[in-house]
Amino acid sequence: MFTALLAVAIGATVLSGLVTVYYDIPRQMMREFRSYGANLILAPSGGAASLPAGEAERALRYFPAESVVGAAPYRYKAAKINEQPFMLAGTDPAQARKTSPYWFVNGEWPQARGDALIGQNVADTIRLAPGGEFTLTGLNSEGEGFSRDFRVSGIVQTGGTEEAFIFVSLADFDGLIGETGEFDLVECSISASADELQGFAEQIAEDVPGVTPRLVRRVTQSEVTVLAKLQSLVYLVTVIVLLLTMICVATTMMAVVAERRQEIGLKKALGAANRSVAAEFLGEGMFLGGLGGVLGSALGFAFAQTVSVNVFHRPIAFQPLFIPATLAVSVVITALASLIPVRSATDVDPAVVLRGE
Amino acid sequence: MNLLELNGVSKVYGSIYALRNIDLAVERGEWLAIMGPSGSGKTTMMNIVGGMDKPSSGTVILDGVDISKESAKNLTAIRRDKIGLIFQQFHLINYLSALENVMVAQYYHSLPDEKEALEALERVGLQDRAKHLPSQLSGGEQQRVCIARALINYPALILADEPTGNLDETNEGIVMDIFKQLHRDGSTIIVVTHDPEVAEEAQRTVVLEHGKVARIVAANGEAAAYYEK
Ligand SMILES: Nc1ncnc2c1ncn2[C@@H]1O[C@H](COP(=O)(O)OP(=O)(O)O)[C@@H](O)[C@H]1O
Ligand SMILES: [Mg+2]
8 A cells, every 4th residue: 555655646746746847847948038029129329328219110110010029119227116226117018018928927017107017026125016016216317306106017027137127118217217209229029030030130220320120039940849849748758657657556456455355355245335345445545646646746846846946947936726636636546546456356255255265 | 934945055166066956944043053074065055145155056045035046236235134244264354443343344234333333242241342453352352253243233144154163162162152142032043163062052963065965963962973973
């Protein structure tokens, strides 16, 4: 019985560990290939600190309208919360969302004025949760001090420096810092091949003097394929582990049934119906599955955490839903694995009791 | 009316006749002993009479019902409701206490009733041993737990296969006293034994040889005489 418990626990560990990693790998990969969204950045030319909005618009017109997935302008300025320095960024939230689809937002993107999307670092430092409020202070472009209250609409995890940023709408930003009609940069997501993009970029560099287009490497098709292959590998390993667990549980239960032949025969001789005998073994098997599942969920998380920290260099998010899921799978697996042993238990002949060994 | 009737009962294992054309009737309230050398078919007969096995041919009428052709499911119900089993090896469940071992039989029969189970242990003189595990009991005590378990559901027929085979003389005496009490109370008992003294207590002794009834003797010393030959 202990062997079976061990088998279920190990099975559940590998299962919940793999599924956790499986669930997290895409997110981790997205973070690794951060440029998944934006593949072109419009930056100011030469020594200029910013690029005029009109120039950026002119540059964007070089792309066929339907190929522009998103174009998010950004303005940056240092600001403080509780005397802690952070970077304030003004953008168009709707466009930013399109150029940064890999961002993991807990809560909402800013929708109304006075809403702010804050990075995970900011949230951790100031201890803010979605729905919380904070006061932003700083100096505007004229050098005059400002102070304004914002509401946290969401907290963003990107795996990059953005986690130390506070994102607000351009309108809010302009209201605080002052309207200049210029952006620090524009992130663009263009659906075009690498060659086409290169062509557009060269043309813009030549024709639009205020703008320097920079190409950003995007996740290539082959990388996506690797990801998909990795996921199907995880599937395969999971299925194999489940099968091995079932075989191990089934053989252990078979041994237990053989060992308890006399006891089963006795119970049947005393008048136990097949239903009772089956229920006893199934119940035992499912209890085993539950116990193994609990052990496995805990060990599985530790396992996934180790893998994630070693391979991706970042911790994994705890998924509370995986515990009941692992538990349910363990119970179902042990119940299935117990079917044949239960069958052989009900087949025991009550006449064995009087015959002895 | 007879509680049990065997008519032309045979049991064949391959080419071996374990029982050959047995005719036997047992009255209600009768105490019957079965003797015979090893391999003569005693256990086979107990299994068939107790609804744990079916004869190859012939009929077995228990309490007015022909159990020789019943389905496995009905036989389970018959064992549960009509038969009390006492074994040479006791067959207690080793991880359950004496009381729980008695309650197992209640559990499969109807509902466990601790008070009633305790009373059954009291009847065999084991009320102080209720919480003991089988491993903490002597052989004689284990056999008495086994008897309490056999009696708990008021069976119509008590079957005992070598009940004193593993006991010393003192415990054999205690167990025989319990049997005598059961007999006085009107129970129908069939005891398989090698021990002429045990057989002497029964009203009749059936002697099996090679699967056949060699003879039936009354309790007048003849059984002992037979066995000493
Ligand atoms: N399951 C079985 N398969 C084959 N032969 C059996 C089986 N059970 C009993 N026998 C044979 O039937 C005969 C009677 O056995 P049994 O009833 O156990 O005798 P007893 O209890 O009188 O010693 C023996 O020859 C035994 O070998
Ligand atoms: Mg025998």
